[in-house]
Amino acid sequence: MAKLPAPPETIIAKFGPHLNFAPQEGYPGRDEPDAVVKTHCCFCGMQCGIQLLVKNNKVVGFEPWMEFPFNEGRLCPKGVQRYLQDNHPDRLLEPLERVEGEGFRPIAWEPALDRVTAAIRKIQASYGNDAFAVLSGVSLTNEKSYLMGKFARVAIKTANLDYNGRLCMVSAGAGNKKAFGLDRASNSYADLEHAEVILVTGANVSETFPTLTYWLWRARDNGAKLIVVDPRVIPLARTADIHLDIRPGTDSALYGAMLKYLGDHDMLDHDFIREHTTGFEDTLAAVQEYTLEWAEQVTGIDREKIRQAAELWGKAGTSFLLHARGIEHHSKGVENVLGCINLVLATGRIGRPYCGYGTITGQGNGQGGREHGHKCDQLPGNRDITNPEHRKYIAGVWGIPESELPGKGLTAWELIEAIHRGEVKGLLSICFNPLVSLPNNNYVREALEKLEFYVCIDFFLNETARHADIVLAGSLHEEEEGTVTTAEGRVVRIRRAVTPPGNARTDTSIILDLAARLGAADKFTYADSEAIFNELRVASKGGTADYYGITYKKIEDHMGIFWPCPSEDHPGTPRLWEDRKFATPDGKAHFNPVHFREPSEVTDEAYPVVLTTGRVVSQYLSGTQTRRIGKLVGINPEPLLEIHPELAAKYNIRQRETVRVTTRRGSGEFPANIVETIRKDTVFIPYHWPGKKSANQLTIGTLDPVSKIPEFKVCACRLEPLDRFTQPGEIHAFDSI
Amino acid sequence: MEVTAYKTDMEFFVDMQRCIGCKACEMACAECETNGHESMIHVNYVERAVTIQTTVQVCMHCDDPVCAKVCPADAITKDDFGVVHSANTARCIGCSNCVMACPFGVPIKEEKYDMMMKCNMCYDRTSAGKKPMCATVCPSQALFYGTREEISRMRPNSTPVREFIFGAQTVTTKVNIMMPKGSTHLKIH
Ligand code: SF4
Ligand code: SF4
Ligand code: SF4
Numbered sequence: 001m002a003k004l005p006a007p008p009e010t011i012i013a014k015f016g017p018h019l020n021f022a023p024q025e026g027y028p029g030r031d032e033p034d035a036v037v038k039t040h041c042c043f044c045g046m047q048c049g050i051q052l053l054v055k056n057n058k059v060v061g062f063e064p065w066m067e068f069p070f071n072e073g074r075l076c077p078k079g080v081q082r083y084l085q086d087n088h089p090d091r092l093l094e095p096l097e098r099v100e101g102e103g104f105r106p107i108a109w110e111p112a113l114d115r116v117t118a119a120i121r122k123i124q125a126s127y128g129n130d131a132f133a134v135l136s137g138v139s140l141t142n143e144k145s146y147l148m149g150k151f152a153r154v155a156i157k158t159a160n161l162d163y164n165g166r167l168c169m170v171s172a173g174a175g176n177k178k179a180f181g182l183d184r185a186s187n188s189y190a191d192l193e194h195a196e197v198i199l200v201t202g203a204n205v206s207e208t209f210p211t212l213t214y215w216l217w218r219a220r221d222n223g224a225k226l227i228v229v230d231p232r233v234i235p236l237a238r239t240a241d242i243h244l245d246i247r248p249g250t251d252s253a254l255y256g257a258m259l260k261y262l263g264d265h266d267m268l269d270h271d272f273i274r275e276h277t278t279g280f281e282d283t284l285a286a287v288q289e290y291t292l293e294w295a296e297q298v299t300g301i302d303r304e305k306i307r308q309a310a311e312l313w314g315k316a317g318t319s320f321l322l323h324a325r326g327i328e329h330h331s332k333g334v335e336n337v338l339g340c341i342n343l344v345l346a347t348g349r350i351g352r353p354y355c356g357y358g359t360i361t362g363q364g365n366g367q368g369g370r371e372h373g374h375k376c377d378q379l380p381g382n383r384d385i386t387n388p389e390h391r392k393y394i395a396g397v398w399g400i401p402e403s404e405l406p407g408k409g410l411t412a413w414e415l416i417e418a419i420h421r422g423e424v425k426g427l428l429s430i431c432f433n434p435l436v437s438l439p440n441n442n443y444v445r446e447a448l449e450k451l452e453f454y455v456c457i458d459f460f461l462n463e464t465a466r467h468a469d470i471v472l473a474g475s476l477h478e479e480e481e482g483t484v485t486t487a488e489g490r491v492v493r494i495r496r497a498v499t500p501p502g503n504a505r506t507d508t509s510i511i512l513d514l515a516a517r518l519g520a521a522d523k524f525t526y527a528d529s530e531a532i533f534n535e536l537r538v539a540s541k542g543g544t545a546d547y548y549g550i551t552y553k554k555i556e557d558h559m560g561i562f563w564p565c566p567s568e569d570h571p572g573t574p575r576l577w578e579d580r581k582f583a584t585p586d587g588k589a590h591f592n593p594v595h596f597r598e599p600s601e602v603t604d605e606a607y608p609v610v611l612t613t614g615r616v617v618s619q620y621l622s623g624t625q626t627r628r629i630g631k632l633v634g635i636n637p638e639p640l641l642e643i644h645p646e647l648a649a650k651y652n653i654r655q656r657e658t659v660r661v662t663t664r665r666g667s668g669e670f671p672a673n674i675v676e677t678i679r680k681d682t683v684f685i686p687y688h689w690p691g692k693k694s695a696n697q698l699t700i701g702t703l704d705p706v707s708k709i710p711e712f713k714v715c716a717c718r719l720e721p722l723d724r725f726t727q728p729g730e731i732h733a734f735d736s737i
Numbered sequence: 738m739e740v741t742a743y744k745t746d747m748e749f750f751v752d753m754q755r756c757i758g759c760k761a762c763e764m765a766c767a768e769c770e771t772n773g774h775e776s777m778i779h780v781n782y783v784e785r786a787v788t789i790q791t792t793v794q795v796c797m798h799c800d801d802p803v804c805a806k807v808c809p810a811d812a813i814t815k816d817d818f819g820v821v822h823s824a825n826t827a828r829c830i831g832c833s834n835c836v837m838a839c840p841f842g843v844p845i846k847e848e849k850y851d852m853m854m855k856c857n858m859c860y861d862r863t864s865a866g867k868k869p870m871c872a873t874v875c876p877s878q879a880l881f882y883g884t885r886e887e888i889s890r891m892r893p894n895s896t897p898v899r900e901f902i903f904g905a906q907t908v909t910t911k912v913n914i915m916m917p918k919g920s921t922h923l924k925i926h
Contacts, residue, residue, distance in 0.1 A: 061768060064873045075874040080764040206757035212875035217755055217877060221892050235757040235789050616761045635760055676787045
């Protein structure tokens with residue numbers, strides 16, 4: 001039973017989060033490190049190059065890596081402080097087992113792995129193979145993502161494997177596949193440089209991908225106009241040429257109205273539409289009612305501003321469109337993405353210099369992690385698990401009969417529902433903290449409590465891991481060799497800087513050990529990460545995400561290679577579609593009609609205010625790593641409720657007053673930050689915190705029907721001031737339990 | 738003076754317009770070996786209630802530094818490259834005169850060490866031909882360290898300004914502020 005084995009205070013006192021401000025042994029000695037290792041930041045999809053300074057098998061600092069082409073030394077505060085997660089006092093140094101009433105105690109590796117194996121066998125013997133599920137994460141390297149996909153299907157033999165990219169870019173992935181047949185940003189960011197117009201929608205670039213702002217400024221220095229769509233005046237919007245302050249959940253209405261405007265004023269690329277696309281007529285017909293007046297009413301944006309944006313976009317010679325979770329975290333995320341793509345295709349601005357389109361991947365390996373098969377419906381190379389040809393090919397690579405390859409399983413959120421229903425009884429998770437990152441987390445907690453067995457692989461005891469029966473001490477980013485694929489589609493090398501401390505082991509060796517115990521030793525014989533990568537290359541060969549021609553050496557020689565790269569003499573593909581041959585069966589790009597519909601929960605009398613969520617610059621996702629780094633916590637010690645002065649006045653909310661925010665799922669308490677930089681009908685809460693400070697106890701688990709992404713970005717709430725004030729920095733010890 | 742690899746054609750440029758308030762510069766400054774791991778650069782919101790605009794304050798390295806002038810202990814020195822250094826540990830008496838006198842509000846008396854500390858333009862790095870830590874990492878390049886030629890090529894819409902007028906007093910500095918194209922000075926009331 002996966003209730004907490006001890007009161008949270010007891011667990012936190014021992015396993016943190018504790019704040020690390022400096023290397024444990026202090027700074028001396030950093031001047032002359034034993035090694036300077038060129039690798040990448042362990043956080044967001046920019047994957048900025050960085051050099052880690054290593055002394056006595058510990059990371060003690062960093063030095064900017066000026067030669068790496070994307071960031072040339074530039075880093076955000078997370079990158080600057082990332083070295084402090086190594087050698088952290090909370091680091092798990094040995095496997096743990098739960099002891100009821102006490103918490104966790106160390107256990108040796110052999111009995112820990114034995115217990116895991118026995119539990120998997122027992123659950124599968126009683127309830128069937130699919131009753132044991134696996135949840136994986138996209139902070140993992142390509143090698144580990146690939147390994148998790150193979151491990152779940154070949155060693156555990158379950159269909160129920162999914163990954164936390166399900167909370168991230170799947171809407172973009174599904175949209176990209178429908179429109180282009182291939183799922184990757186179309187260009188490297190260097191193409192932004194001379195774009196005439198850049199449209200950034202639903203992407204708080206300056207806080208979530210700070211090093212990308214440099215490329216946007218480069219473009220603006222060259223005369224580019226910037227349009228930002230966001231319900232808040234995010235730092236990027238402050239200086240934008242046009243800021244469209246959209247009502248959350250109405251994005252597709254805006255794109256539809258813009259498309260109609262382009263059609264009405266003949267700002268279309270007729271040649272491109274005729275020769276290289278399908279579906280334009282239907283798509284245009286679908287938006288015929290979407291006048292500027294209508295759009296103003298639906299989106300809450302001044303119609304004149306929408307017109308100006310459409311004019312700018314329509315008349316540009318070159319353009320770039322970027323989006324992120326702001327339009328993807330919706331029950332119609334795929335429609336939003338398709339609405340964006342329609343604008344790009346209608347103007348034919350793709351596949352040529354300074355023209356491009358793409359989603360900005362949030363997690364470190366958000367791109368590569370969605371290509372190599374730890375998604376419930378996917379096999380390596382971005383192959384489809386329901387396609388007999390694809391199944392046959394991968395079964396061949398893995399040396400199993402196709403009939404033994406499980407079919408399509410449940411997605412992350414559906415897995416939680418299946419646990420509730422009692423269909424899934426056991427769970428293994430790696431680098432995933434669903435208790436903080438999934439919506440409606442009270443429901444997630446109840447699910448964890450229903451599990452018969454839960455094993456977690458991680459390097460810190462994150463909030464979800466506290467519910468585990470066994471915790472296997474895995475490895476940090478800097479402890480294993482590998483590759484990741486950046487938001488641009490560039491495959492880069494992650495370097496091992498140190499080896500796991502204490503009795504911790506590399507994630508790879510843990511998975512290989514478990515595979516062997518489950519009787520699949522012969523299918524998992526790899527000498528090192530490069531051997532896994534070489535198998536991945538073969539597995540991806542001929543798929544849409546083709547890595548076959550990428551080798552460790554080539555990445556090294558060129559500081560990264562863009563996929564697709566089908567053969568060893570192929571240089572890689574920084575810009576897609578230059579030949580106008582799209583990856584769809586008919587070789588054309590597909591327009592898709594988008595009809596606007598409201599979000600799954602709209603405001604009413606009981607819940608009159610729109611709630612939206614997102615990130616802050618100093619924290620990363622569920623905060624497992626960043627909530628342990630002192631100075632990052634110092635920038636944003638706690639989540640604040642951003643609220644407009646007029647809305648605050650309506651509810652008598654004063655600056656820094658604690659406000660109870662309630663939705664149909666739960667309620668939390670957040671100090672108010674009264675600012676004019678947000679819409680008057682919307683409040684914003686960042687989601688990196690657990691427990692009472694969790695935004696995700698409020699959000700809704702409604703899914704996009706295609707991508708199955710939850711609707712994090714919009715739900716209805718009500719607000720009550722509590723006549724309690726906290727000062728900035730005044731943090732209460734167990735506030736966030 | 739020791740032989741250094743100081744690149745005298747490299748200058749420091751600050752463009753507040755680009756600042757996204759991320760504080761990477763503060764974090765990086767504290768990573769430099771010379772400041773006792775305190776940050777010598779400060780990022781603040783101008784007025785968070787109405788705007789998200791932040792400002793970033795770095796020492797301007799005045800040509801004729803008031804901080805040094807008012808120091809009764811002669812603890813503050815400007816070197817041949819125009820870098821105004823933190824107070825000399827042995828001399829500084831922690832009187833805070835420099836803190837009051839600086840027109841840009843830069844020096845800070847660090848109570849922990851009972852002495853004034855301020856940005857020395859990452860002297861350990863710049864003297865070895867590297868860029869200051871804050872300007873290296875700044876993701877939006879609101880802080881830029883390079884040549885005048887580079888900045889005028891990269892940012893055709895703005896001009897570096899290094900003349901500041903406070904009432905009757907004119908202060909010229911080693912550090913430049915980026916202003917709209919054609920600006921020559923900044924008047925501060
Ligand atoms: S978090 Fe992202 S933007 Fe910041 S340093 Fe790391 S990779 Fe770069
Ligand atoms: S690093 Fe640059 S963008 Fe970030 S706060 Fe400092 S000056 Fe501003
Ligand atoms: S800006 Fe202030 S601290 Fe810096 S040199 Fe000038 S007077 Fe001194």
